[in-house]
Amino acid sequence: MTTPQINGPRLLESLQALGQIGALPGGGVNRLALSDADRQGRDWTVARMRELGMQVTVDAIGNIVGLFPGTEDLPPVMMGSHIDTVRTGGLYDGNYGVLSGLEVIATLREAGIQPRRPLAVAVFTNEEGARFQPDMMGSLVYVGGLPLQDALSTCDADGVSVQTELQRIGYQGTAAVGAPVVDSYVELHIEQGPVLEQLGLQIGVVEGVQGISWTEFTVEGQSNHAGTTPMALRHDAALVAAQVAVFVRELSQRLGGRQLATVGAVRLSPNLVNVIAQQAVFTVDLRNTNSAALAQAERELHAYAQQAAQAEGVRISHRTLARFEPVAFDPEVVNLVEQQTQALGCSYQRMPSGAGHDAQMLARICPSAMIFVPSVGGLSHNVREHTTPADLQRGAQVLLQVVLALANRPV
Numbered sequence: 194m195t196t197p198q199i200n201g202p203r204l205l206e207s208l209q210a211l212g213q214i215g216a217l218p219g220g221g222v223n224r225l226a227l228s229d230a231d232r233q234g235r236d237w238t239v240a241r242m243r244e245l246g247m248q249v250t251v252d253a254i255g256n257i258v259g260l261f262p263g264t265e266d267l268p269p270v271m272m273g274s275h276i277d278t279v280r281t282g283g284l285y286d287g288n289y290g291v292l293s294g295l296e297v298i299a300t301l302r303e304a305g306i307q308p309r310r311p312l313a314v315a316v317f318t319n320e321e322g323a324r325f326q327p328d329m330m331g332s333l334v335y336v337g338g339l340p341l342q343d344a345l346s347t348c349d350a351d352g353v354s355v356q357t358e359l360q361r362i363g364y365q366g367t368a369a370v371g372a373p374v375v376d377s378y379v380e381l382h383i384e385q386g387p388v389l390e391q392l393g394l395q396i397g398v399v400e401g402v403q404g405i406s407w408t409e410f411t412v413e414g415q416s417n418h419a420g421t422t423p424m425a426l427r428h429d430a431a432l433v434a435a436q437v438a439v440f441v442r443e444l445s446q447r448l449g450g451r452q453l454a455t456v457g458a459v460r461l462s463p464n465l466v467n468v469i470a471q472q473a474v475f476t477v478d479l480r481n482t483n484s485a486a487l488a489q490a491e492r493e494l495h496a497y498a499q500q501a502a503q504a505e506g507v508r509i510s511h512r513t514l515a516r517f518e519p520v521a522f523d524p525e526v527v528n529l530v531e532q533q534t535q536a537l538g539c540s541y542q543r544m545p546s547g548a549g550h551d552a553q554m555l556a557r558i559c560p561s562a563m564i565f566v567p568s569v570g571g572l573s574h575n576v577r578e579h580t581t582p583a584d585l586q587r588g589a590q591v592l593l594q595v596v597l598a599l600a601n602r603p604v
């Protein structure tokens with residue numbers, strides 16, 4: 194059997210067509226979860242699934258699953274991603290995974306190939322979390338990580354609930370949440386970072402998703418006159434924020450590996466040129482693919498912050514804003530992605546994902562993995578997000594070969 198080949202122009206056309214829905218003047222897309230544009234995007238995608246002869250179901254959190262039958266009645270091999278975007282999103286984040294899944298189905302159909310296991314393409318609700326938090330909501334509910342009622346009662350900034358909006362756009366379905374039970378899951382996605390482009394590589398074989406730890410610190414010092422207060426008598430909240438920012442940069446260098454550390458937000462008050470800051474509120478974002486190393490980074494951060502506060506004679510407190518353990522994808526599926534990438538003669542490297550994805554949720558219930566293609570300039574969540582047509586086609590071809598191998602493997 195010769196391997197069927199993805200129709201690149203057809204894949205590009207579909208990306209452009211979906212990109213018209215919620216299109217922003219001058220480029221890019223605004224298709225916030227459960228908005229009118231999201232409804233139109235869903236309608237368009239469901240119509241495309243039906244054209245391909247897929248059986249479409251929608252569950253109570255609005256996840257859409259299209260099913261393409263196999264020769265045997267077995268759990269499906271699932272592809273998919275999301276079609277919601279941030280307010281100033283691009284054409285590829287999420288959409289590329291969904292539409293490549295549909296392109297795989299179209300290609301197999303044309304070639305008259307029916308794999309042993311069914312194939313599914315999923316569109317998960319509210320992956321971005323730009324309107325309703327948490328992000329990855331649909332896939333988290335799907336795998337049982339968030340109670341359906343909690344997700345449905347989540348409100349946006351205007352106080353409108355997920356449930357209200359799902360009903361309004363006609364996408365609160367009747368399928369059981371978590372159905373169908375999935376054999377395995379493979380998500381194709383743009384990298385959303387600069388690594389593949391900088392190394393001149395075509396494919397990223399994604400081994401997992403790095404863990405995330407977000408902490409907000411509040412430092413309470415004493416505001417006073419910048420001209421009359423001797424240095425030794427100050428209780429300067431800004432100083433501690435600055436010291437922690439320097440410390441985490443050094444910490445990441447010392448721990449090495451894949452430790453990342455960022456102080457991304459600092460708010461001083463009264464925030465005046467000639468007044469010692471009474472208060473500093475700042476955030477620390479720590480990420481690592483290694484669970485133990487991430488925990489060590491957190492411990493060192495807290496110990497240092499305490500010590501710095503004590504030395505300056507200020508009070509410090511903190512709260513956790515987010516905490517996700519690193520996720521390791523299934524070694525066998527990762528190996529399969531690597532083999533099929535090699536078989537196609539593509540250049541590649543194994544790498545972690547810097548961003549969160551639905552695949553990290555699916556990994557809780559079935560063997561899962563991801564495939565990355567390069568992002569031009571490393572840009573994403575940006576209207577100028579771009580991936581070259583050749584890279585888009587290559588990634589979809591890897592996806593096809595991986596899911597075909599998974600679907601046809603012996604029972």
Ligand SMILES: [Zn+2]
Nearest residue numbers: 275286287320
């Ligand atoms: Zn995405």
